[in-house]
Ligand code: HEC
């Protein structure tokens with residue numbers, strides 16, 4: 277029996293040698309040697325000093341808000357993924373992104389790291405409790421929220437949540453923590469597929485409510501509360517995945533939205549679209565509210581804009597619609613709001629930015645600061661200026677020509693390369709992976725929706741698409757522009773996107789411990805060969821690149837052979853099988869394989885199936 281390599285033997289070896297508190301930066305994302313990639317930004321209480329996470333440069337930049345100049349750099353042994361400041365502005369808490377993530381506690385007087393506390397897999401969105409003794413953070417790839425006791429400097433509780441918690445926010449009294457899950461959990465062939473916001477009771481240390489967003493809600497990114505703690509705002513995509521993606525007009529495929537949650541009722545209030553009738557506002561990301569509660573600001577990472585929203589006016593309008601008292605349009609009902617492109621109307625100003633890829637925002641006084649992920653700079657907007665035109669741009673580093681990979685990443689995330697800017701490639705492939713939804717792409721006929729595939733290893737595993745309708749990933753990239761984005765993409769740009777996708781590196785599975793397989797997974801590795809899985813899932817990328825009917829094809833695809841997918845990063849790409857019918861790996865092996873057409877699993881005991889599952893989820 278040959279041992280199968282899923283391409284991790286090198287990694288396993290490397291991680292095994294690492295001491296627990298290594299100073300190495302892990303390859304969690306595409307690495308950009310020269311780029312800063314500013315994301316999260318925070319302001320000290322005086323508003324005079326800003327701290328900017330340089331998310332691919334392993335540092336936090338200290339910026340003088342008056343001049344925009346970088347006055348210092350705080351180097352870190354991990355890439356910073358989130359930040360928050362103590363109420364007195366003296367201590368900075370930074371999450372360091374890695375499979376063994378850290379919470380760095382930094383004394384701002386000396387710029388020294390006082391403590392580096394374990395913080396789970398890919399920690400994000402650190403949030404301080406009201407007394408500053410407790411800190412909450414999202415362990416994105418461990419599907420947990422950690423509660424860290426800052427006095428004892430240890431994780432006090434880890435609370436399981438649905439899927440990829442990416443942002444959280446606390447009510448002012450510290451009692452309730454709202455958590456945005458990045459992706460929907462569960463099967464994708466159901467009537468409703470939507471990511472949820474979960475609510476944690478911080479005293480009981482458990483989830484007390486799950487608040488589903490409207491059908492098609494995915495790619496949640498930002499979350500904030502109103503200063504009075506009455507409402508939660510979450511940015512996300514509202515995907516019209518049930519429609520055949522044959523056009524883009526009026527948000528036919530993807531719309532871009534902010535959902536509002538009523539804290540007292542612990543329930544969804546409504547979802548408001550951010551797009552205009554003939555111009556999408558793709559990839560909403562960071563969101564912040566002014567201290568007076570009057571204005572809500574959010575960034576559009578795909579269109580390089582900010583939306584500045586009259587928050588009180590918006591709530592007044594929503595209330596009127598709920599009470600059926602909205603005079604200008606008596607036909608408007610609460611159920612219509614998430615489908616109405618012009619609902620915001622004059623309550624919102626869309627302001628173009630000069631920076632590229634705005635992914636971080638903070639408001640200090642009446643100034644909005646926004647970071648340019650792809651342009652390594654910072655834009656300020658004076659919220660008191662007429663039409664919000666006042667402001668400027670300052671560089672955070674020396675301008676460098678972007679590498680081809682970097683340019684490709686920018687183009688992949690840019691809705692400028694889409695008819696009317698409705699979506700970027702990243703709208704369905706967030707972080708180059710998958711949105712968890714089924715789309716009925718036209719390339720293999722209509723009436724047979726397919727779960728979005730991750731693009732990791734796509735260029736190494738031709739042919740591509742479930743029915744292998746494209747010979748290579750290169751061809752899929754170009755046809756993606758033609759048939760999904762309805763836009764022209766130059767060959768030069770398409771090649772840059774190819775290079776970006778080829779550079780995607782697998783993230784270490786949260787099911788591993790210091791890079792190693794668990795005992796269960798070691799047992800599962802043997803079963804993987806015994807159950808005949810290696811007949812098709814073979815080689816470096818765990819696919820022989822051939823197509824088979826493994827008994828999963830149904831409906832329009834009845835008995836059609838399907839492309840053997842890679843198994844690398846399976847832990848991240850649920851739901852499984854071409855139509856996302858299998859919410860868990862256990863379902864792939866048991867429920868969806870009754871006749872042993874997909875490997876030999878019917879003879880396995882539940883324990884053996886669990887072991888095999890553990891192995892697969894460790895890839
Ligand atoms: C509306 C959602 C959507 C958008 C937007 C989108 N894709 Fe996809 N993509 C999909 C789905 C769904 C699949 C899987 C289809 C299948 O399996 O038949 C896919 C598959 C792919 C694949 C093949 C993956 C493999 O290995 O089989 C590539 C490459 C790809 N997309 C690239 C792109 C690029 C580049 C863009 C931007 C131009 C893009 N996609 C935009 C939904 C989308």
Ligand code: HEC
Nearest residue numbers: 807808809811812824828838839840852853854874875876
């Ligand atoms: C005859 C070739 C073949 C064999 C043998 C085989 N597979 Fe597969 N595998 C496939 C094909 C084809 C698909 C795609 C099926 C679909 O999408 O409906 C697939 C899909 C999968 C998936 C879902 C991946 C995803 O991203 O959705 C997993 C997991 C998987 N196989 C694991 C296994 C395991 C474990 C075994 C052994 C018990 C096994 N396979 C045996 C061909 C094979």
